[in-house]
Amino acid sequence: MGHDKDMLPVGQSPSNEPALMGHDKDMLPIGQYYHKQFTEEDGDCHQTRVLSEAAQIFNPIFLSKQSTADIVTVLHDLADKLLVYECRHIDESFIKKSKKEMHKLVNDAEGDHDLDRIPSTRQKRIKRHKLAKDTILDWKNYAGEYAERIWKGWKHRKEKYPYHGVAIRLIAYAQLSSCSVERVFSKLERIVKVTSDNIKEDMCEVRLLLQVNGDLDEMYNALVVNFGEE
Numbered sequence: 001m002g003h004d005k006d007m008l009p010v011g012q013s014p015s016n017e018p019a020l021m022g023h024d025k026d027m028l029p030i031g032q033y034y035h036k037q038f039t040e041e042d043g044d045c046h047q048t049r050v051l052s053e054a055a056q057i058f059n060p061i062f063l064s065k066q067s068t069a070d071i072v073t074v075l076h077d078l079a080d081k082l083l084v085y086e087c088r089h090i091d092e093s094f095i096k097k098s099k100k101e102m103h104k105l106v107n108d109a110e111g112d113h114d115l116d117r118i119p120s121t122r123q124k125r126i127k128r129h130k131l132a133k134d135t136i137l138d139w140k141n142y143a144g145e146y147a148e149r150i151w152k153g154w155k156h157r158k159e160k161y162p163y164h165g166v167a168i169r170l171i172a173y174a175q176l177s178s179c180s181v182e183r184v185f186s187k188l189e190r191i192v193k194v195t196s197d198n199i200k201e202d203m204c205e206v207r208l209l210l211q212v213n214g215d216l217d218e219m220y221n222a223l224v225v226n227f228g229e230e
Contacts, residue, residue, distance in 0.1 A: 047084050051171065054081035057102075058168045059150055063109035071102050087170055098163035105161050115139075115149040184208070 037043040056062045057078050066075060076099055082090050120139060131137075139145040151172060158165030191207050192199065199207075 047086075050081050050084040054078050054084070055171060058154065058164065058171075060109040060113035060153055061115065063106050064113040066106050068103075068106075071106055075099075075102050075106070082167060082171075085171065089170060090167060094163060094167075098167060101161045101163055105157075105164065108157070108160075115146075115153055118149045118152050120145070 037045045038049045040046060057075055063075075079095050079098055079102075082095060083092075139149065151168070154165065154168055158168070188204075188208055191204060195204075195207075
């Protein structure tokens with residue numbers, strides 16, 4: 001770290017080369033800290049980074065570019081990274097069965113990976129960012145819309161590739177937002193209204209967990225029943 005007298009005031013940019021070099025040295029430990037958060041296994045953001053890499057197995061554009069050899073050398077490795085999610089539904093057996101779907105999935109993606117046909121959210125983004133109505137926006141540059149198009153593109157694939165279909169839904173549900181938190185509190189409020197305030201805390205927690213995660217259990221159980229013998 002540089003000395004305090006060499007550090008720039010907040011909001012001020014370095015005006016010459018020596019000042020710029022000194023500023024870089026001051027910022028380096030901060031950059032290293034955040035780099036470790038994503039790259040080291042005990043980093044707070046490590047799981048997020050690994051899952052973002054694994055999520056490529058759901059992207060039809062990415063899949064369409066994979067060769068037969070890549071299925072084993074690239075896609076199988078990405079599928080293994082789903083274990084970082086630490087979901088009880090996604091275990092070694094689940095991953096193994098999902099890998100069996102990959103050859104057909106890649107062939108399918110080669111023939112159908114056009115995400116341009118999915119309706120755009122362009123108007124919403126133009127309104128949100130107060131841009132001119134004739135602004136040209138490329139959905140590939142917007143992570144939110146890119147992910148939404150991949151999600152919608154899986155609607156006609158999830159039955160054909162059931163293990164990938166379950167995995168993408170589990171991963172998508174893992175992306176928390178304030179809306180999901182509000183839904184949990186809404187369900188909790190309903191439980192308390194029906195059972196009154198006398199319900200014990202542990203029973204309330206069990207009922208809430210069933211309400212929030214019950215659909216995932218049904219989805220997973222159906223998969224085990226229908227495809228467990230493969």
